[in-house]
Amino acid sequence: MADEMITAVIVDDHTAISAGVQSWCAQSVPPITLIDAGDRLTDVWTGPGALADVVIFDLELVPRRPDFGELRRLVDSGRRVIVYSQHTEDTIAMKCVDLGALAYLTKREGPEHLVPAIRAAARGEAYTAPSLSGALVADDDPGRPRLSQRETEVLRAWFVSASKDLVAAKLNITVKTVDTYIARVRVKYANVGRAARTKSELVTRALDDGLITLAELNETPPVT
Structure with missing residues (x-):
């Protein structure tokens, strides 16, 4: 359109x-x-x-x-x-x-x-x-994980950045901390019965829950 x-x-x-x-x-x-x-x-x-x-x-x-x-x-x-x-x-x-x-x-x-x-x-x-x-x-819907603001921030930054190094630099944290937050998000999704073992599955969960939009992803360079 x-x-x-x-x-x-x-x-x-x-x-x-x-x-x-x-x-x-x-x-x-x-x-x-x-x-x-x-x-x-x-x-x-x-x-x-x-x-x-x-x-x-x-x-x-x-x-x-x-x-x-x-x-x-x-x-x-x-x-x-x-x-x-x-x-x-x-x-x-x-x-x-x-x-x-x-x-x-x-x-x-x-x-x-x-x-x-x-x-x-x-x-x-x-x-x-x-x-x-x-x-x-x-949101307290039992089908959605209770993500903290920081977890959501890291997740979104990861999806729209070319690498975790760039996420770490942008948020002024270490790459290890980025990995920790992403791991926490995976666990929370698994705990509500919506496992996201791969990055593509995690992107799908985030789209379903409105944490990011297709427009934002379409403007994003390949991520690592």
């Missing part, structure tokens, strides 16, 4: 939010065409909104009732969805990702994250904003 071809439809009952997103999209380079559906979910399924590459979805169109059912319906129909919500609870963020949202952003996160998330979603790729990154670290 070429960036200049991207269209998105936003479903949000706060006009100020929609207007802000409209401005961010118009000012991005290249610009993103945004269709404002207001709080009308029907406009996502009919008219110009039905052809949009990305759906930006306010999870709470009905006060105090996150609409996970509509999110599931959008994802199941093949739509590429970004949840843009006022909710900051990690459990809600993780549930949206589990249901198939390609990104979860809180409304505290501005164009520096929403615009790249739209571009990633248009390519069918996930985007991990800071709020979701924190949720992944804090």
Whole structure:
């Protein structure tokens, strides 16, 4: 999907939010065409909104009732969805990702994250904003290992560096320490029944859990 071809439809009952997103999209380079559906979910399924590459979805169109059912319906129909919500609870963020949202952003996160998330979603790729990154670290789903921030940092650095020596230099630690952190991550995955004995298996686990994206890996030189 070429960036200049991207269209998105936003479903949000706060006009100020929609207007802000409209401005961010118009000012991005290249610009993103945004269709404002207001709080009308029907406009996502009919008219110009039905052809949009990305759906930006306010999870709470009905006060105090996150609409996970509509999110599931959008994802199941093949739509590429970004949840843009006022909710900051990690459990809600993780549930949206589990249901198939390609990104979860809180409304505290501005164009520096929403615009790249739209571009990633248009390519069918996930985007991990800071709020979701924190949720992944804090996630207590028994199917996900409880990685520390440092373990996650080392893992991500290893995936996007040409060697462990470069990881060590970047994080100001020794190569032996890099190996130790990676070994800990392998053990934690094994303990939840998702063994990652090889590097390719570990990359797959990280992709599944949203710790890194395909876009980041595609920009990475061969690793050792």
